[in-house]
Amino acid sequence: MKLRAFQRAGWTRIFPSLTWLAEYKSSWLRHDAIAGVTLAAYAIPVSLAYAGLAGLPPEVGIYGYLLGGLGYALIGSSRQLAVGPTSAISLMIAGSVGTLAGGDAIRFAQIASLSAFAVALLCLIAWLFKLSILVRLVSDSILVGFKAGAGLTIIMSQLPSLFGVAGGGHNFFDRAIHLAGQVGNINLLVLAIGVAAIVLLLLGERFLTGRPVGLTVLALSILMATLFGLPALGVPVTGNIPEGLPAFEVPTFGMLDFQELFPIAAGCLLLAYIEGVSAARSFAAKHGYSLDVRQEFLGLGVANLAVAFGHGYPVAGGLSQSAVNDTAGARTPLALLFCSLTLALCLLFFTELLTNLPRAVLAGIVITAVYKLVDVRALLRMWKVSRIDFYAAAIALVSVLLLGILQGVLLAALASIFLLLVRASQPNIAFLGRLPGSGRYSDSVRHEGVEPLVGIIAFRPEASLLYINAETILEAVLKALRKSSDVRLVACDLSASPYIDLAGARMLLDLYDELTSRHIAFCIAGAHAQLRELLRAEGLAEKMDSSDWLRTLDSVLGEDNASERSGLRNERPHGR
16 A cells, blocks of 8 residues: 555655565565675675775775665666766766866875766656657667776776886877887786686686676785785785775865866766666566666766765676676675665675785776677678768777777767768668568569569658758659650659658759640659658648558559550649
């Protein structure tokens, strides 16, 4: 009864946790507890590594999982999504916030927290204005290229720590050149430790799926560093990590700060929402429940708000950590609460154990976490199937390598929009012939054996008629007209055009006027309701028979042929 009351009041839409708490079964508690502890075991090494990637103290990464999970569990609509720092956002923070901080470590941490707060504000705005279209803003091909560029950039950023040399450079190529100049300074002991960690992680990924391999490698490396005194031998380690929970503080900033933060926050939001919703959808489909993509803005926003208050940096739902959560048996977001509890205990009592953690091991953890972002198979498949998609992916990849993560993701979004406009401006225009022995029509170019329509040009635009493609369609029809002789009728089949704008309607008017001046009849068939309404508003119904607009192309052409055979056809009726 209480759940139905909450549903009637609309509270369950804003707080999905009310639904799963009301439906919670005692048998789920064990599964959620195990999943939460397993996720924490995964999160500890990864969060330490990602915090280093972001240029922040290692404990800040743990804060992200601890607080982000708490916030998302209350508001998010996915039951398996795990929220925390991600590799791409970490690198974006390192590159973009570092410029604003000007080398000041304290200001760097403050701006990183402000970035999370700004992401939370943008999430609220996106939720209010129902901007879930963001998930479709970046095409799959662009995303493949962006991820590949991000993966390569992240790996390159970790190689100095893996080799035990100083890092440098602002983009992938600068870092590669700088690293090449450091070859003579490689610390072989550090390299051996890092490579050993990578090998163990890859073997664990292959043969021990679902086990806390990362935590095991982390523990072994700490044990080795302590027993053999590796810090004294020149092996860089994390050093002291403060004990205790994060101190809560409301971030403060002026309008100038927000103006500077907006591009960073927008980039983080775009990355976080696309990756989070993509992962959440896959788990919702797997477990048979519906995902509210608009609600994900609130879940992501509350998660980032909690992180901002706890001196963290922007977080997102990631596929890898969510897969760990799901594989471990998570039934509900209560698993995230168990994860947060486990991490809180670690921060309170066990941070001293992490002092001798070699940084090369953290670099190995990052590299093994992101190498799959470089999906060579997907790039090769695009090269074979769709060159335009491949070129779009290549642009996204190169832009990330040259410009960095933030500029890369924004350019990738612009490239997606540009690609969409290019495709919309060049629709396929099928010039039709009759399939033998039937009343159906098909593209005479794509299908051999169709019967030509004597004295008739029938065409079907396979897209909406918009300002961006109206001129292209008109030119194609006039070109076909120039190549034909003795044309008595031009028929436009709009059954594959779901929408028309003012420019599209005026194009049809121009085509009608042009054909009329040549004493050629013009008819429209298969028009949907929105098309018919706009064409009438533009006055086309006053010039031609609008009764055809509802009919199929076969019906219209069948009547024309009958009129031609009977010799009764003079001129098509106008108006209604």
